[in-house]
Amino acid sequence: MAEAEHGIGTPDVDDEAGAPAERTRGPRRVAALLAVAIVAYLLDLGSKMLVVAKLEHRDPIVLIEGVLKFEAVRNPGAAFGFGEAFTVVFTVIAAAVIVVIIRLARKLYSAPWAVALGLLLGGALGNLTDRIFRAPGVFEGAVVDFIAPAHFAVFNLADSAIVCGGFLIVILSFKGLDPDGTVHKD
Numbered sequence: 571m572a573e574a575e576h577g578i579g580t581p582d583v584d585d586e587a588g589a590p591a592e593r594t595r596g597p598r599r600v601a602a603l604l605a606v607a608i609v610a611y612l613l614d615l616g617s618k619m620l621v622v623a624k625l626e627h628r629d630p631i632v633l634i635e636g637v638l639k640f641e642a643v644r645n646p647g648a649a650f651g652f653g654e655a656f657t658v659v660f661t662v663i664a665a666a667v668i669v670v671i672i673r674l675a676r677k678l679y680s681a682p683w684a685v686a687l688g689l690l691l692g693g694a695l696g697n698l699t700d701r702i703f704r705a706p707g708v709f710e711g712a713v714v715d716f717i718a719p720a721h722f723a724v725f726n727l728a729d730s731a732i733v734c735g736g737f738l739i740v741i742l743s744f745k746g747l748d749p750d751g752t753v754h755k756d
Contacts, residue, residue, distance in 0.1 A: 595751075600675050602684040603691065610692025614727040615699065618714040625716065636720055643724045644704075644712035657701065661709045664698040679751035682742055687749070689735030696728030 623641050625631065630641035647654040671691045678684055697713050704711030715724040746754040 586707060590718055596677075596679050599678045599681060601682040602636070602681060603671075603678060603688040606685050606688025607691035607695065610689055610727070610731040611695045611699075612730065614692065614696035617716070617727050618696075618700070621716045630718065636714045638720070639718045640716050641718040643715045643718070645715045645724070646710070646712040657710045657712075661698065661701040663730055664701065667694045668698065677750050680742075680749055681745060682738065682747065685748040686738035687734045687741060689731040689738070693728040693731035693735065696726070730751055 585698065617673065621640070625640060626642040628642075630639040632639045646657045648656075648660055653660065668691060671687050671694075674687065680688070700713040701711045702708055704714070706712070713728075715726045715729070717726060717730075718724045
C-alpha cells in the first residue's frame with residue numbers, strides 16, 4: 571500500500587472518475603523535473619554572475635581557514651581540470667545528456683526520478699550555458715568554478731547538482747526503482 575501512495579508499483583485509481591491516476595501523475599512528475607531543473611539552473615547562473623562580478627581577478631574569500639574558500643577559476647576542461655583540449659566534446663556531451671533527459675521525461679512517473687533528472691538537467695544546462703556563451707568563444711567557453719575546498723577540485727553549483735542527481739540515480743537504481751515508477755525486485 572505504501573508503494574502505491576508514492577507512485578511505485580501498480581497505478582493508483584482516481585477517486586472521482588475511477589480512471590488511472592497515472593494520467594495526471596506523469597505530467598506532475600515532468601513539472602517537478604522542470605521545477606527542480608529551473609531552480610538548479612537559476613542558482614548556478616546567479617552564483618556565477620555574482621562570482622564574475624565580485625570575485626574574478628580578486629583575492630579568494632576564505633570561509634574556513636585551510637578548509638574552504640571561494641575562488642574564481644575558469645575551467646575549459648571537465649571535472650578536476652581534465653581534458654582542457656576537449657571543450658567542444660564536453661559541450662556535445664552536455665547537449666546529449668539534455669536531449670536524453672527530455673526524451674526520458676515522457677515516460678516519467680516517479681517523483682524521486684523527477685528530482686534526480688531535474689538536478690542533472692539543471693546542472694547540465696548551467697555548464698552548457700558557460701560553454702556556449704563564455705570566452706573564448708561559442709562551444710569553447712570555460713566554465714566558471716568557485717567553490718574551492720582544500721585538497722579537492724574547484725567546482726560550481728551546476729557540478730554539485732550533477733553529482734547529487736547522479737548519486738540519487740545510483741541509489742534509485744540499486745533500489746530497483748525505474749523512471750516509469752515500477753519496482754524491480756531481484
